[in-house]
Amino acid sequence: MYSERFQKSIAAVEAAREKNIALEPQRMTAQQKEDLLATFHPDYKKDEFAVLKIGANKGDKVPTELAEMLQAHSRITADSVDLSNPDYETDVLIIGGGGAGASAAIEANETGADVMIVTKLRIGDANTMMAEGGIQAADKPNDSPAIHFVDAFGGGHFAAKKELLSKLVCDAPEAIQWLSNLGVEFDKDADGTMVTTHGGGTSRKRMHAAKDYSGAEIMRTLRDEVFNRQIPVVDFTAAIELIMDENGNAAGAVLMNMETKELLVAKAKTVIIATGGAGRMHYQGFPTSNHYGATADGLVLGYRVGAKLLYAETLQYHPTGVAYPEQIFGALVTEKVRSLGAKLVNVNGDVFMHPLETRDVAAASIIRECSERGTGVDTGDGQGVWLDTPMIEKIGGEGTIMKRIPAMWRMFDKYGIDIRKEPILVYPTLHYQNGGLDITPDCMTTNVENLFVAGEAVGGIHGRNRLMGNSLLDIIVFGRSAGQNAAAKAKNVTVGELTLKHIEKFENEIAEAGIDTDKVSPKLLPDYTNKR
Amino acid sequence: MEKMVNIFLFGKKYEVPENLTIMTAMEYAGYQLVRGCGCRNGFCGACATIYRIKGDKELKACLACQTKVEDNMYIATLPFFPLVKQVYDIEKVPVNETVMMQLYPEIYSCIGCNACTKSCTQDLNVMQYIAYAQRGDFEKCAEESFDCVMCGVCSSRCPAGISHPQVAMLARRINGKYLAPGCGHLEDRVKEIKNGDFNELIEALMQKPIEEMKELYNTREIEK
Numbered sequence: 048m049y050s051e052r053f054q055k056s057i058a059a060v061e062a063a064r065e066k067n068i069a070l071e072p073q074r075m076t077a078q079q080k081e082d083l084l085a086t087f088h089p090d091y092k093k094d095e096f097a098v099l100k101i102g103a104n105k106g107d108k109v110p111t112e113l114a115e116m117l118q119a120h121s122r123i124t125a126d127s128v129d130l131s132n133p134d135y136e137t138d139v140l141i142i143g144g145g146g147a148g149a150s151a152a153i154e155a156n157e158t159g160a161d162v163m164i165v166t167k168l169r170i171g172d173a174n175t176m177m178a179e180g181g182i183q184a185a186d187k188p189n190d191s192p193a194i195h196f197v198d199a200f201g202g203g204h205f206a207a208k209k210e211l212l213s214k215l216v217c218d219a220p221e222a223i224q225w226l227s228n229l230g231v232e233f234d235k236d237a238d239g240t241m242v243t244t245h246g247g248g249t250s251r252k253r254m255h256a257a258k259d260y261s262g263a264e265i266m267r268t269l270r271d272e273v274f275n276r277q278i279p280v281v282d283f284t285a286a287i288e289l290i291m292d293e294n295g296n297a298a299g300a301v302l303m304n305m306e307t308k309e310l311l312v313a314k315a316k317t318v319i320i321a322t323g324g325a326g327r328m329h330y331q332g333f334p335t336s337n338h339y340g341a342t343a344d345g346l347v348l349g350y351r352v353g354a355k356l357l358y359a360e361t362l363q364y365h366p367t368g369v370a371y372p373e374q375i376f377g378a379l380v381t382e383k384v385r386s387l388g389a390k391l392v393n394v395n396g397d398v399f400m401h402p403l404e405t406r407d408v409a410a411a412s413i414i415r416e417c418s419e420r421g422t423g424v425d426t427g428d429g430q431g432v433w434l435d436t437p438m439i440e441k442i443g444g445e446g447t448i449m450k451r452i453p454a455m456w457r458m459f460d461k462y463g464i465d466i467r468k469e470p471i472l473v474y475p476t477l478h479y480q481n482g483g484l485d486i487t488p489d490c491m492t493t494n495v496e497n498l499f500v501a502g503e504a505v506g507g508i509h510g511r512n513r514l515m516g517n518s519l520l521d522i523i524v525f526g527r528s529a530g531q532n533a534a535a536k537a538k539n540v541t542v543g544e545l546t547l548k549h550i551e552k553f554e555n556e557i558a559e560a561g562i563d564t565d566k567v568s569p570k571l572l573p574d575y576t577n578k579r
Numbered sequence: 580m581e582k583m584v585n586i587f588l589f590g591k592k593y594e595v596p597e598n599l600t601i602m603t604a605m606e607y608a609g610y611q612l613v614r615g616c617g618c619r620n621g622f623c624g625a626c627a628t629i630y631r632i633k634g635d636k637e638l639k640a641c642l643a644c645q646t647k648v649e650d651n652m653y654i655a656t657l658p659f660f661p662l663v664k665q666v667y668d669i670e671k672v673p674v675n676e677t678v679m680m681q682l683y684p685e686i687y688s689c690i691g692c693n694a695c696t697k698s699c700t701q702d703l704n705v706m707q708y709i710a711y712a713q714r715g716d717f718e719k720c721a722e723e724s725f726d727c728v729m730c731g732v733c734s735s736r737c738p739a740g741i742s743h744p745q746v747a748m749l750a751r752r753i754n755g756k757y758l759a760p761g762c763g764h765l766e767d768r769v770k771e772i773k774n775g776d777f778n779e780l781i782e783a784l785m786q787k788p789i790e791e792m793k794e795l796y797n798t799r800e801i802e803k
């Protein structure tokens with residue numbers, strides 16, 4: 048139930064509902080999209096970015112908050128840790144217990160390698176757990192990996208590394224099959240046909256889902272399998288610095304117990320960074336849909352040992368974050384709500400864009416309504432536009448919402464809003480790190496030997512924007528591949544003497560570049576204490 | 580001025596704005612959370628919490644990230660509960676109730692008290708899904724337990740010592756792997772790809788100059 052302040056606008060939305068359902072809004076032309084993005088998308092706000100003064104990406108622009116972390120001091124000095132007596136020794140060390148890390152662990156274990164996971168919170172306290180919408184794969188007869196490629200390449204503004212993208216789309220059906228064989232319950236018809244829908248920017252219906260708990264269903268299944276294989280998982284333990292060997296190859300990590308702050312040393316033949324995204328960096332002050340530990344740590348760890356970043360300046364602002372009520376401000380309203388037919392409507396009840404434009408275009412379009420056009424809805428704490436959820440029941444029949452997006456219904460129901468009958472208020476939220484560490488198709492970084500990366504910490508698979516459903520896909524495809532390749536590589540690695548010399552080298556660069564900072568990194572967790 | 584309420588975190592009193600969740604209220608009070616906070620949005624089950632409103636008989640359970648504070652709320656978080664997770668090989672499990680008898684025999688000691696259902700933070704019919712598991716009706720157990728976030732609250736209340744979320748996890752995996760209908764178009768596509776059927780098409784795309792890719796993208800046909 049909305050308070051009085053919203054009623055007039057809701058009445059307008061209701062009055063226009065039938066007409067709006069029938070309406071097929073025009074899609075924007077390429078030129079219109081470009082202009083819109085340049086004026087309203089946060090990635091284009093020049094004063095929110097800083098130029099890196101040191102490291103492999105010296106001269107490149109990244110968000111100010113990220114630059115601060117990339118050019119901060121290490122949390123330790125080389126002499127504060129004893130490398131001669133490692134607490135853990137393993138073939139493959141996986142940093143991060145989300146979907147990418149778990150997939151890598153399962154596959155590395157499958158080859159017979161020794162593997163362990165260290166993770167900052169618990170395994171599964173991760174962005175993967177939160178994905179609602181689904182996972183793409185071109186497995187229907189009217190679809191093909193080639194069509195998937197074109198959709199993703201265009202959606203990413205023609206900037207993806209083609210060799211990574213082709214791997215993504217070609218290995219997609221097998222990824223679904225792998226998950227299915229592990230017991231993931233995809234939505235299917237009685238004859239086994241996958242129930243698939245559109246997502247923003249797709250030209251075929253190839254979004255597979257497990258209701259709107261797609262990520263949770265995948266994550267809990269992978270976690271169960273990791274436990275069944277008895278792969279060691281060290282939880283509440285963050286990697287805070289990579290360890291190199293004398294030959295300049297990655298060879299482990301310094302770990303910190305998040306509760307006791309005790310430092311530990313893990314020595315490994317190969318290392319996989321699977322630390323996920325950066326929503327909790329709150330770039331440009333945006334709220335976020337991400338889990339508590341999404342603080343770009345992997346990028347910092349890699350950057351300090353010389354690894355290269357790709358597209359770190361591009362972030363994804365999900366067009367439909369919750370704008371109201373305040374308790375769930377920034378939480379995600381899955382894109383599936385639009386796939387199922389709900390349209391975006393402004394304060395006057397007018398549809399202002401096609402519901403299935405790509406995310407960056409949709410986000411910019413909403414920001415335009417709420418700024419230049421002045422047709423946003425005042426929520427009391429900010430602005431938003433309506434997402435007219437009752438349309439779903441009208442289009443798909445009564446019961447569609449409970450069947451297809453029960454988690455969404457539940458989230459709003461807690462605050463007395465029944466999305467079957469009332470529309471909801473949305474505004475863009477910081478959602479996904481498009482950029483990350485630069486890798487080759489075998490998942491190793493382009494310039495640090497034995498350092499692998501998988502999942503949201505990778506840059507380049509999608510280009511400068513990512514389509515819904517391609518990230519869950521990439522963590523499975525590249526997670527598995529990283530596990531296999533890191534395990535294979537480990538067979539032929541002899542680790543030289545361990546060193547943390549890179550810390551001093553990096554400190555010198557900071558000093559030489561005249562960077563004056565009291566910050567330390569990686570960030571590990573945001574600080575929300577004593578404030579709202 | 581926003582309205583304030585009194586809450587008691589582990590017995591100690593704090594005054595916090597009434598529109599906060601239990602989780603944000605703890606932070607408002609000065610706690611830097613490490614344990615008991617994962618997704619912050621109702622998916623991961625990290626933030627299981629029990630509370631009692633002063634004067635109420637009933638002890639309630641909830642997810643701290645999903646629940647608003649109330650005046651005179653006595654709060655204790657339950658960031659860890661020792662669930663039993665049995666190890667098994669999904670490739671080799673029997674697809675009938677014997678698997679439950681082997682791995683989770685304690686489910687047959689359920690006394691039907693319904694404490695699990697009453698405490699479930701997701702309002703699931705937990706006792707019912709355990710009953711389905713007892714009977715080896717994994718499809719129904721999977722359906723009934725699907726929204727479980729594995730927070731462990733139900734297990735903390737169970738006199739029979741059952742680890743409900745782990746039982747349900749096993750049922751869902753068996754259902755997903757063995758009982759759900761197979762998918763022909765998926766198998767076909769995997770074969771076609773292994774067979775190299777799309778190699779030429781993809782190779783051609785990889786070679787195309789950007790301008791041609793743009794043309795291809797902007798004029799592509801979109802399924803209704």
Ligand SMILES: Cc1cc2nc3c(=O)[nH]c(=O)nc-3n(C[C@H](O)[C@H](O)[C@H](O)COP(=O)(O)OP(=O)(O)OC[C@H]3O[C@@H](n4cnc5c(N)ncnc54)[C@H](O)[C@@H]3O)c2cc1C
Binds near residue numbers: 167176181183571
């Ligand atoms: C709300 C939401 C909805 C989404 N919906 C979809 C969708 O429908 N479809 C889709 O394809 N994608 C979706 N995404 C994106 C997708 O879920 C993520 O990009 C993907 O799951 C990331 O997986 P990951 O394994 O790389 O990272 P994560 O799953 O985030 O795992 C990273 C792990 O590393 C840990 N970690 C971080 N730093 C350290 C450190 N220093 N040391 C040790 N451990 C560390 C983290 O705590 C975490 O457990 C969604 C994302 C969100 C947030």
Ligand code: SF4
Binds near residue numbers: 733734
């Ligand atoms: S069934 Fe148990 S573990 Fe699952 S959500 Fe309910 S209380 Fe939590």
Ligand code: SF4
Binds near residue numbers: 696738
């Ligand atoms: S709490 Fe335990 S004993 Fe009681 S109904 Fe639930 S499963 Fe049975």
Ligand code: FES
Binds near residue numbers: 616626643
């Ligand atoms: S923090 Fe994940 S459910 Fe509350």
